[in-house]
Amino acid sequence: xxxxxxxxxxxxxxxxxxxxxxxxxxxxxxxxxxxxxxxxxxxxxxxxxxxxxxxxxxxxxxxxxxxxxxxxxxxxxxxxxxxxxxxxxxxxxxxxxxxxxxxxxxxxxxxxxxxxxxxxxxxxxxxxxxxxxxxxxxxxxxxxxxxxxxxxxxxxxxxxxxxxxxxxxxxxxxxxxxxxxxxxxxxxxxxxxxxxxxxxxxxxxxxxxxxxxxxxxxxxxxxxxxxxxxxxxxxxxxxxxxxxxxxxxxxxxxxxxxxxxxxxxxxxxxxxxxxxxxxxxxxxxxxxxxxxxxxxxxxxxxxxxxxxxxxxxxxxxxxxxxxxxxxxxxxxxxxxxxxxxxxxxxxxxxxxxxxxxxxxxxxxxxxxxxxxxxxxxxxxxx
Amino acid sequence: xxxxxxxxxxxxxxxxxxxxxxxxxxxxxxxxxxxxxxxxxxxxxxxxxxxxxxxxxxxxxxxxxxxxxxxxxxxxxxxxxxxxxxxxxxxxxxxxxxxxxxxxxxxxxxxxxxxxxxxxxxxxxxxxxxxxxxxxxxxxxxxxxxxxxxxxxxxxxxxxxxxxxxxxxxxxxxxxxxxxxxxxxxxxxxxxxxxxxxxxxxxxxxxxxxxxxxxxxxxxxxxxxxxxxxxxxxxxxxxxxxxxxxxxxxxxxxxxxxxxxxxxxxxxxxxxxxxxxxxxxxxxxxxxxxxxxxxxxxxxxxxxxxxxxxxxxxxxxxxxxxxxxxxxxxxxxxxxxxxxxxxxxxxx
Amino acid sequence: xxxxxxxxxxxxxxxxxxxxxxxxxxxxxxxxxxxxxxxxxxxxxxxxxxxxxxxxxxxxxxxxxxxxxxxxxxxxxxxxxxxxxxxxxxxxxxxxxxxxxxxxxxxxxxxxxxxxxxxxxxxxxxxxxxxxxxxxxxxxxxxxxxxxxxxxxxxxxxxxxxxxxxxxxxxxxxxxxxxxxxxxxxxxxxxxxxxxxxxxxxxxxxxxxxxxxxxxxxxxxxxxxxxxxxxxxxxxxxxxxxxxxxxxxxxxxxxxxxxxxxxxxxxxx
Numbered sequence: 001x002x003x004x005x006x007x008x009x010x011x012x013x014x015x016x017x018x019x020x021x022x023x024x025x026x027x028x029x030x031x032x033x034x035x036x037x038x039x040x041x042x043x044x045x046x047x048x049x050x051x052x053x054x055x056x057x058x059x060x061x062x063x064x065x066x067x068x069x070x071x072x073x074x075x076x077x078x079x080x081x082x083x084x085x086x087x088x089x090x091x092x093x094x095x096x097x098x099x100x101x102x103x104x105x106x107x108x109x110x111x112x113x114x115x116x117x118x119x120x121x122x123x124x125x126x127x128x129x130x131x132x133x134x135x136x137x138x139x140x141x142x143x144x145x146x147x148x149x150x151x152x153x154x155x156x157x158x159x160x161x162x163x164x165x166x167x168x169x170x171x172x173x174x175x176x177x178x179x180x181x182x183x184x185x186x187x188x189x190x191x192x193x194x195x196x197x198x199x200x201x202x203x204x205x206x207x208x209x210x211x212x213x214x215x216x217x218x219x220x221x222x223x224x225x226x227x228x229x230x231x232x233x234x235x236x237x238x239x240x241x242x243x244x245x246x247x248x249x250x251x252x253x254x255x256x257x258x259x260x261x262x263x264x265x266x267x268x269x270x271x272x273x274x275x276x277x278x279x280x281x282x283x284x285x286x287x288x289x290x291x292x293x294x295x296x297x298x299x300x301x302x303x304x305x306x307x308x309x310x311x312x313x314x315x316x317x318x319x320x321x322x323x324x325x326x327x328x329x330x331x332x333x334x335x336x337x338x339x340x341x342x343x344x345x346x347x348x349x350x351x352x353x354x355x356x357x358x359x360x361x362x363x364x365x366x367x368x369x370x371x372x373x374x375x376x377x378x379x380x381x382x
Numbered sequence: 383x384x385x386x387x388x389x390x391x392x393x394x395x396x397x398x399x400x401x402x403x404x405x406x407x408x409x410x411x412x413x414x415x416x417x418x419x420x421x422x423x424x425x426x427x428x429x430x431x432x433x434x435x436x437x438x439x440x441x442x443x444x445x446x447x448x449x450x451x452x453x454x455x456x457x458x459x460x461x462x463x464x465x466x467x468x469x470x471x472x473x474x475x476x477x478x479x480x481x482x483x484x485x486x487x488x489x490x491x492x493x494x495x496x497x498x499x500x501x502x503x504x505x506x507x508x509x510x511x512x513x514x515x516x517x518x519x520x521x522x523x524x525x526x527x528x529x530x531x532x533x534x535x536x537x538x539x540x541x542x543x544x545x546x547x548x549x550x551x552x553x554x555x556x557x558x559x560x561x562x563x564x565x566x567x568x569x570x571x572x573x574x575x576x577x578x579x580x581x582x583x584x585x586x587x588x589x590x591x592x593x594x595x596x597x598x599x600x601x602x603x604x605x606x607x608x609x610x611x612x613x614x615x616x617x618x619x620x621x622x623x624x625x626x627x628x629x630x631x632x633x634x635x636x637x638x639x640x641x642x643x644x645x646x647x648x649x650x651x652x653x654x655x656x657x658x659x660x661x662x663x664x665x666x667x668x669x670x671x672x673x674x675x676x677x678x679x680x681x682x683x684x685x686x687x688x689x690x691x692x693x694x695x696x697x698x699x700x701x702x703x704x705x706x707x708x709x710x711x712x713x714x715x716x717x718x719x720x721x722x723x724x725x726x727x728x729x730x
Numbered sequence: 731x732x733x734x735x736x737x738x739x740x741x742x743x744x745x746x747x748x749x750x751x752x753x754x755x756x757x758x759x760x761x762x763x764x765x766x767x768x769x770x771x772x773x774x775x776x777x778x779x780x781x782x783x784x785x786x787x788x789x790x791x792x793x794x795x796x797x798x799x800x801x802x803x804x805x806x807x808x809x810x811x812x813x814x815x816x817x818x819x820x821x822x823x824x825x826x827x828x829x830x831x832x833x834x835x836x837x838x839x840x841x842x843x844x845x846x847x848x849x850x851x852x853x854x855x856x857x858x859x860x861x862x863x864x865x866x867x868x869x870x871x872x873x874x875x876x877x878x879x880x881x882x883x884x885x886x887x888x889x890x891x892x893x894x895x896x897x898x899x900x901x902x903x904x905x906x907x908x909x910x911x912x913x914x915x916x917x918x919x920x921x922x923x924x925x926x927x928x929x930x931x932x933x934x935x936x937x938x939x940x941x942x943x944x945x946x947x948x949x950x951x952x953x954x955x956x957x958x959x960x961x962x963x964x965x966x967x968x969x970x971x972x973x974x975x976x977x978x979x980x981x982x983x984x985x986x987x988x989x990x991x992x993x994x995x996x997x998x999x
Contacts, residue, residue: 413893473891473892473893473894474892476864476870476871480865502892504861505861508825508857508858508860508861508862509861509862509864509865511825511826511858511862512826512829512861512862512865512866513865515826515952516826517824517951517952517953518825518826518953519953520855520856520857520858521855530956531954531956537956542853542854542855542958543742543744543749543756543852543853543855547749547755547756547958547959547960548958548959548960549955549957549958550955550956550957550959551953551955551956552953552954553952553953553954554954555952593869593870593900593901594870594898594899594900595898595899595900596896596897596898597886597897597898597899598897600891600894600895600897601894601895614989615989615990638992638993639990639992639993640993641990657911658910658911660911663744663767663852665910666910671988671989672984672985672988672990674985682744683744686744692988693984694965695981695984706967707965708965709965709967710965710966710967710968711966711968711969711970711981711984712967712968712969712970713969713970713981714969715974715977719974720974720977720978720981723975723978724978724981724982727982728992
């Protein structure tokens with residue numbers, strides 16, 4: 001057992017941190033304030049290969065391990081959680097399922113553009129009447145000749161505005177009367193594909209979330225991922241992977257709030273001494289640090305298990321549940337340590353707090369995470 | 383090319399170390415117009431050292447029309463001036479100057495040789511130190527003679543880690559003991575020795591040794607390499623100025639007061655000012671008489687670049703801003719308002 | 731084929747710099763080691779010359795074994811090869827000593843066209859190496875370049891020299907010293923990282939050079955550091971009190987005392 005990062009992983013952390021501090025830090029507050037995402041950043045992210053973190057070199061990816069992936073998302077989110085979200089979704093629930101379940105033809109068609117960020121990808125399951133109840137989706141595609149015709153809508157789609165390759169879950173009905181749930185690949189320029197208005201959100205405002213509307217979209221068989229009735233399983237396994245990214249995003253936000261708090265409490269003088277010397281504050285710092293460390297270890301373990309091809313549903317749910325929870329707690333305490341200054345928009349503390357909250361909701365709420373963990377435990381996976 | 387071995391014998395164990403004597407100062411001529419101020423300052427300190435050693439202070443001048451500068455140098459306490467006069471010496475030239483001065487060192491064996499820390503001074507000193515296989519201490523903050531580590535050894539105080547640490551450096555076994563000195567480190571003193579000896583050396587140089595060809599008549603340089611480091615008055619801005627519009631007012635103030643604008647990393651990232659105006663780590667250090675810091679919080683990366691400014695005034699609305707710890711005068715208030723207030727005065 | 735060499739040094743990061751007040755030395759614990767910031771401009775120049783003219787680029791450093799990490803960073807940026815010169819005998823080398831080791835290194839390499847250095851290192855800040863290496867290898871050093879081109883083994887460039895602006899030409903090999911902000915050093919791309927760790931780093935030590943007693947760091951360096959101290963800066967920290975107008979007036983007074991006055995600019999702002 002070894003708790004040290006490899007030299008390679010250390011270099012990943014250093015490089016991404018430097019990139020994030022130099023390129024993203026100046027624009028992160030603007031993304032949040034204006035709820036706009038500036039396209040030139042995509043080009044910058046592409047230069048350092050952040051769109052193909054784990055894809056093999058032959059598709060133009062960086063071919064890194066899952067811990068390096070978690071480190072990358074953490075470091076990006078430490079500076080800009082909106083960008084962290086875009087990359088997490090793109091890499092783990094957009095690119096990964098195509099790589100893992102796609103045919104060679106699908107991989108060659110999509111992955112090279114995905115790896116360079118020319119096409120940004122996403123994954124959408126949620127509908128107005130289907131959230132935690134994932135089986136309740138109402139999108140439906142009906143076979144017509146060789147193809148299918150898709151109707152329905154999705155809501156709260158991350159990367160909805162800039163994504164051009166979106167994986168969605170849909171019910172299907174074939175000519176011979178079979179039905180079930182499929183995961184399919186949609187492209188932005190398909191006829192009948194419509195992007196809704198941007199949602200006005202509490203946090204991660206730099207990532208433009210929209211609804212998607214599908215009006216009689218003709219979906220060729222080549223766009224079905226895996227076998228037709230495999231959709232639900234693909235989705236669930238994809239989300240296991242995605243949750244490592246969301247956990248890493250939460251971790252990055254918490255880390256940022258924690259670093260600010262340490263620095264501030266050392267410099268802020270009250271009653272003639274730095275507030276860090278008061279037990280009330282120093283205990284807060286100790287708790288923050290411990291929670292962040294525990295979350296980080298849970299994330300790395302889940303990533304490690306994925307790389308060593310072990311089942312990691314439980315571990316991934318655990319790290320997502322825990323990291324998102326402590327991110328909310330840490331960012332909240334960070335504001336408390338900063339007092340009135342923390343409440344002002346001059347400092348990024350309130351942004352961290354708003355950004356952190358959603359990590360307890362998307363890609364499975366904390367309650368669903370606990371359900372998954374409990375199911376695994378009761379099945380004997382103690 | 384030599385393999386080093388032969389020369390090494392000499393610097394490793396300098397057997398004739400006692401033959402080296404006198405304090406030399408490379409008395410640079412600035413822009414073929416005047417004696418460099420820094421060289422005159424060094425002469426002041428070198429005079430003290432020479433007196434303590436009971437040795438001579440010798441000024442070395444290489445210039446076109448060198449004679450015209452000698453009277454000024456004579457006013458600054460030298461015992462002797464060694465000079466060369468030639469058209470080729472109008473500007474510093476790495477080959478010509480290095481060869482000629484090296485010949486002088488070989489012949490006259492100075493014990494101490496000091497240079498102004500200028501583009502030419504640094505280059506020449508480094509090249510000569512290599513040829514002599516001796517040590518060179520750059521940008522000394524102070525010089526003193528001490529018997530602690532050897533008889534009358536020169537100790538040079540050299541800043542390291544961007545001026546956070548000072549290291550005391552000696553050069554015990556080789557000669558000359560060489561240092562470069564930045565502008566403003568020492569005070570020039572006016573004094574005239576009786577019977578200053580003037581020694582003219584004939585210019586002789588084989589130009590075929592020069593490898594760099596100048597293709598067309600050079601022009602006076604239009605792009606200053608750095609103005610921040612020579613500026614007497616620097617006006618700095620940080621993230622606290624909030625907008626480019628406000629930051630631009632720094633340039634207005636600079637224009638009205640003959641100041642120079644600089645800043646932290648953030649304004650560059652925000653697109654408010656060009657990269658070469660950065661002060662601090664990975665930017666320039668300043669040596670101004672006065673530094674006005676508007677809306678700068680005072681990250682260490684910035685602070686290391688301003689510590690050499692004589693007076694620092696900081697304006698920031700956060701009373702805990704780190705910049706106040708290193709400031710002589712602290713104004714707690716909105717940097718933009720104070721800036722506007724100053725501008726109103728100067729605009730009238 | 732153009733053979734480009736970039737000299738780099740691993741230095742302690744000066745962010746969060748802490749100094750032991752007793753010994754006057756840098757507290758190294760918890761301090762990250764990074765590529766000397768000025769050297770990044772050299773790496774960028776080397777990489778862009780390679781992209782433009784083809785050839786091969788090698789990063790060279792001299793330092794303790796952990797400097798290998800700095801070379802991995804160079805490889806991640808796109809450098810083809812790397813060389814680490816490391817030996818306990820080279821510890822505490824001063825600039826002259828370092829120059830002599832580099833001289834041996836390049837004599838061994840034999841085939842070099844362009845050697846690139848940064849302006850100075852952030853730890854010892856002497857800036858002497860480029861000049862001394864120019865002497866040691868007897869090749870010209872070009873500094874303060876603005877534009878450049880290479881054709882048939884001839885390097886042409888526009889540079890500042892003294893107070894002149896010159897167009898010059900010189901035959902390779904040459905040394906180039908890059909000034910700060912000459913270019914914008916690229917960020918490390920994730921895809922470069924894996925490749926960097928698959929590459930071999932070449933190691934040279936004392937015995938590689940088959941030589942010279944003189945290449946023996948601390949005993950043979952002509953300069954010795956006898957003491958280090960933290961520089962303590964005392965500032966007045968005087969708070970300027972009063973209402974807005976009083977503050978501005980007091981500031982103006984201090985500025986005047988230091989010779990800052992309105993100058994005639996010829997136009998009104």
